Amino acid sequence: MRWPALLVAVGLAxxxxxxxxxxxxxxxxxxxxxxxxxxxxxxxxxxxxxxxRNGKKKCRRxxxxxxxNASKSTLRTEDLPRPSGDxxxxxxxxxxxxxxxxxxxxxxYDEGSLxxxxxxxxxxxxxxxxxxxxxxxxxxxxxxxxxAGKRVDLVSGFRFAERNSSRHFHASAMDxxxxxxxxxxxxxxxxxxxxxxxxxxxxxxSNFIHVDFRAPGEPSYxxxxxxxxxxxxxxxxxxxxxxxTHPARKPVS
Numbered sequence: 001m002r003w004p005a006l007l008v009a010v011g012l013a014x015x016x017x018x019x020x021x022x023x024x025x026x027x028x029x030x031x032x033x034x035x036x037x038x039x040x041x042x043x044x045x046x047x048x049x050x051x052x053r054n055g056k057k058k059c060r061r062x063x064x065x066x067x068x069n070a071s072k073s074t075l076r077t078e079d080l081p082r083p084s085g086d087x088x089x090x091x092x093x094x095x096x097x098x099x100x101x102x103x104x105x106x107x108x109y110d111e112g113s114l115x116x117x118x119x120x121x122x123x124x125x126x127x128x129x130x131x132x133x134x135x136x137x138x139x140x141x142x143x144x145x146x147x148a149g150k151r152v153d154l155v156s157g158f159r160f161a162e163r164n165s166s167r168h169f170h171a172s173a174m175d176x177x178x179x180x181x182x183x184x185x186x187x188x189x190x191x192x193x194x195x196x197x198x199x200x201x202x203x204x205x206s207n208f209i210h211v212d213f214r215a216p217g218e219p220s221y222x223x224x225x226x227x228x229x230x231x232x233x234x235x236x237x238x239x240x241x242x243x244x245t246h247p248a249r250k251p252v253s
Contacts, residue, residue, distance in 0.1 A: 047226045067201075067223030075220060076195040083141035087113075088151045091120040097151070102137050109134055115249040121157030121171070128160040129248040130171040133213055139193055140174065143211075146189055150178050155208045167199060171246060173212035175203070183209050194220050201225055 050059040090097035098120060100113035117137055122129040144152055155175035159168040167173035177183060187202045187209045194200065199221045201210035205228045214221065 064226050065223060066226075067221060070191075070194065070220035070222050074191070076192060080138075080142070080193060080195065083138055084145050085138075085141055086149070087117065087137065087141050087144055088149065089117065089120055089140070089154055090151055091154045091157070093124045093156070094120065094122075096120055102134070102141060111249055118158075118249055120154060121174070123158050123160040124156075125159070125161040128158070130158045130160070131246040131249045132158060133172040136172055136174060136211070136213060139190070139211060140176070142193060143176070143178075143186065143189065147178055147181055147186075150181065153177050153179065155206075167212035167214065170215075173199070173210065175208045175210050177208040183207055191222070196220055199223075203227075205229070 045064055046061040047064045048059055048061055050057055052058075085101040085103035086099075087102060088097070088099045096119075098116050100110070100116055102110055102113050102117070104110045114131070114134060114137065118129055118132055121132050140152065144150070153176065155177060156168060157174050158171045159166065162169040164170075176186075178186065183202065183204070187200060190200045190209060190211050197214045197216075197218065197220060199210065199212040199214055201223045203210065203225050205226055
């Protein structure tokens with residue numbers, strides 16, 4: 001009678017220890033999975049940045065967006081020189097370009113020239129045209145003058161299918177680059193034009209700079225955005241015109 005009882009005891013012990021062993025696998029798997037999930041969660045808003053030093057490649061995760069208010073001590077205090085008014089601009093998304101002067105001989109704005117630039121700044125998604133802030137075109141002319149009259153390529157201008165907090169939506173922002181010119185040189189020069197109320201952004205992975213005029217009362221702002229081209233931009237529904245931005249200029253003869 002002892003042998004059957006002993007076999008039963010051994011069997012129960014095996015089941016107990018076996019059960020504990022089976023639980024250990026899933027528990028470890030769940031722990032690893034939780035760690036991976038936590039890591040992915042912590043990586044949100046960051047991007048992997050690699051650099052080679054002494055023949056060794058080192059990578060680290062950095063914030064995709066890094067921004068700050070511009071220190072008042074870094075802003076321009078003297079008046080800006082008057083630009084030539086010349087602008088040579090090509091809209092990359094539209095494959096169109098114009099060469100105009102934004103001034104009339106008497107020094108006032110040439111509405112016909114501004115209207116032609118407005119057409120190049122139009123929203124690619126909706127075809128909507130708005131009157132862009134003339135001071136932005138003056139900054140564009142200064143950039144054109146400074147970089148020896150090289151054509152400026154417009155990556156993005158007015159965007160009607162955009163959140164209304166964006167300066168692109170308010171027709172007071174431009175994303176630009178110049179072939180053969182470092183965007184860091186462009187960024188530094190754009191900074192030198194800011195006497196206040198401007199936003200200037202650097203996009204190293206998309207190879208352009210952003211220049212805008214802020215909403216009234218907003219401080220000047222600087223940022224670096226390491227996201228790539230079209231990162232985070234899905235297709236958006238077309239908006240109906242709301243009249244919240246300046247109407248388009250009418251070309252004049």
